[in-house]
Amino acid sequence: MKFLDALLGRSKPVRSELDRLFAMSTAALTLKVNLGLESSGRAGICFRPLTAGRFAEAEEELRRMGGIGERATNTRITFQTDEHGFRWVVLEDPEIEDLVAAMHMISLTLEEHGFGDRLLAAVFKFFEKGRPLFWIYNYKRGAFYPLVPAGEGQQRDNPAELRLRSLLEGELPMEADLERWYPLWGIPL
Amino acid sequence: MAKHWYAEDKQLTVRMLLVMFLLAALYLGFIAVLWSSGMNIGGVVLIAAVLLGLQYYYSDRLVLWSMGAREVSRSEAPALHGSVERLSALADIPTPRVALVRTSVPNAFATGRNPKAAVVAVTTGLLERLNSAELDGVLAHELSHVRHRDVAVMTLASFFATVAQLLMRWMFWGGVYGGRRREGAAAMMLIYFASLVVWVISFFLIRALSRYRELAADRGAAAITGAPSQLSSALLKISGTIQKIPTRDLREVEAMNAFFIFPALSGDALSKLFSTHPSLEVRLAQLKELEQRMERR
Numbered sequence: 238m239k240f241l242d243a244l245l246g247r248s249k250p251v252r253s254e255l256d257r258l259f260a261m262s263t264a265a266l267t268l269k270v271n272l273g274l275e276s277s278g279r280a281g282i283c284f285r286p287l288t289a290g291r292f293a294e295a296e297e298e299l300r301r302m303g304g305i306g307e308r309a310t311n312t313r314i315t316f317q318t319d320e321h322g323f324r325w326v327v328l329e330d331p332e333i334e335d336l337v338a339a340m341h342m343i344s345l346t347l348e349e350h351g352f353g354d355r356l357l358a359a360v361f362k363f364f365e366k367g368r369p370l371f372w373i374y375n376y377k378r379g380a381f382y383p384l385v386p387a388g389e390g391q392q393r394d395n396p397a398e399l400r401l402r403s404l405l406e407g408e409l410p411m412e413a414d415l416e417r418w419y420p421l422w423g424i425p426l
Numbered sequence: 427m428a429k430h431w432y433a434e435d436k437q438l439t440v441r442m443l444l445v446m447f448l449l450a451a452l453y454l455g456f457i458a459v460l461w462s463s464g465m466n467i468g469g470v471v472l473i474a475a476v477l478l479g480l481q482y483y484y485s486d487r488l489v490l491w492s493m494g495a496r497e498v499s500r501s502e503a504p505a506l507h508g509s510v511e512r513l514s515a516l517a518d519i520p521t522p523r524v525a526l527v528r529t530s531v532p533n534a535f536a537t538g539r540n541p542k543a544a545v546v547a548v549t550t551g552l553l554e555r556l557n558s559a560e561l562d563g564v565l566a567h568e569l570s571h572v573r574h575r576d577v578a579v580m581t582l583a584s585f586f587a588t589v590a591q592l593l594m595r596w597m598f599w600g601g602v603y604g605g606r607r608r609e610g611a612a613a614m615m616l617i618y619f620a621s622l623v624v625w626v627i628s629f630f631l632i633r634a635l636s637r638y639r640e641l642a643a644d645r646g647a648a649a650i651t652g653a654p655s656q657l658s659s660a661l662l663k664i665s666g667t668i669q670k671i672p673t674r675d676l677r678e679v680e681a682m683n684a685f686f687i688f689p690a691l692s693g694d695a696l697s698k699l700f701s702t703h704p705s706l707e708v709r710l711a712q713l714k715e716l717e718q719r720m721e722r723r
Contacts, residue, residue: 271721321677395671396659403714419676
């Protein structure tokens with residue numbers, strides 16, 4: 238099929254893969270126990286909004302869910318727009334399991350509102366000895382990869398990232414293609 | 427006592443022993459053929475011994491000369507000397523001499539007939555590209571070659587291959603200019619083909635052995651530095667893999683819609699047989715496993 242699509246120049250929106258997000262809830266334990274990586278309690282979903290009207294509706298539902306979530310599990314939800322024009326749903330919860338569950342639920346809600354193929358990435362923020370690092374989940378690839386910012390400016394600590402990959406392989410569905418380890422700069426977490 | 431994380435890799439050891447055994451069997455068969463042919467091949471063996479002996483004894487000077495490496499003093503390259511000293515202390519070997527090759531190609535090698543006469547050389551391209559931790563990984567790999575006495579092992583492993591090669595050449599020229607003794611012709615043919623077979627098979631066996639020695643040196647490097655990721659990061663950098671990790675923002679790329687690219691085809695299996703070094707994937711996989719075992723401890 239791929240060959241035919243290429244031959245005829247057809248492209249379809251790639252479906253988002255949501256369920257592999259759950260791998261983070263078990264991986265977080267390994268990160269904490271074996272590597273001393275602490276969850277910052279903050280995570281975000283980044284997506285490209287389509288039209289304002291439909292989006293407002295979805296956001297309204299998310300806010301409602303947020304209200305319910307806050308009462309049930311203490312997950313706080315806020316919204317932001319970044320400099321690229323992408324929308325962020327920022328979640329806060331000290332319990333990583335709740336955080337992951339909420340991430341999944343929100344992704345599902347966004348998908349139901351037709352934003353499925355607009356989902357770009359889910360980001361989990363961790364701390365390693367006070368240094369922030371991120372696990373980025375690419376919805377379209379259904380895979381995680383690390384982002385360890387280094388110093389000032391848009392620099393990455395590649396060795397640290399590769400080390401994280403080698404240690405978490407088998408626990409997290411890992412993005413195998415290094416060329417797709419695109420960073421996100423200025424993550425609002 | 428619990429097994430250490432860098433404890434020997436059984437599979438690698440078995441493979442190495444198997445290759446050495448095959449090589450020994452091949453050489454013994456070769457000796458048997460030479461013996462049964464009733465020809466006096468003592469001269470050829472002697473020449474091979476002298477040739478390889480010289481190559482072995484002068485390996486440091488020979489290799490440095492052929493690579494265009496220049497020995498550098500402590501004052502010329504204090505940081506490099508410092509790293510080599512520290513790592514050889516950790517590896518418990520005498521500090522080797524240090525040499526530098528002026529080329530932008532990132533590379534490193536070690537030579538010398540024994541740890542006392544060893545030289546570790548790096549290229550300027552390597553120094554420019556790697557940070558100090560990665561350089562430590564590469565230096566530790568080279569020091570492992572020294573510690574494992576790889577020059578001696580490989581010289582020994584290729585001894586009868588050299589004999590076979592010499593015989594082949596000798597037979598060839600003998601066949602062209604000689605041919606005076608008709609009765610010896612059959613024996614000559616036999617030796618020629620035996621040499622050919624030995625030379626070809628040993629070529630592949632020696633290359634396999636070389637690949638296993640490289641993997642062993644990678645393990646050795648991990649044991650010395652205690653940080654397998656330093657070497658993997660260096661290997662990735664040298665091979666250009668780390669340049670693959672983008673720094674461009676995902677949102678910019680997404681906006682460009684340049685997201686769906688066909689995966690590149692991977693290399694073929696045949697080239698593996700001819701190479702003296704294991705593939706990057708194999709080396710990284712081993713280092714990765716060491717890293718995992720280390721963390722799990």
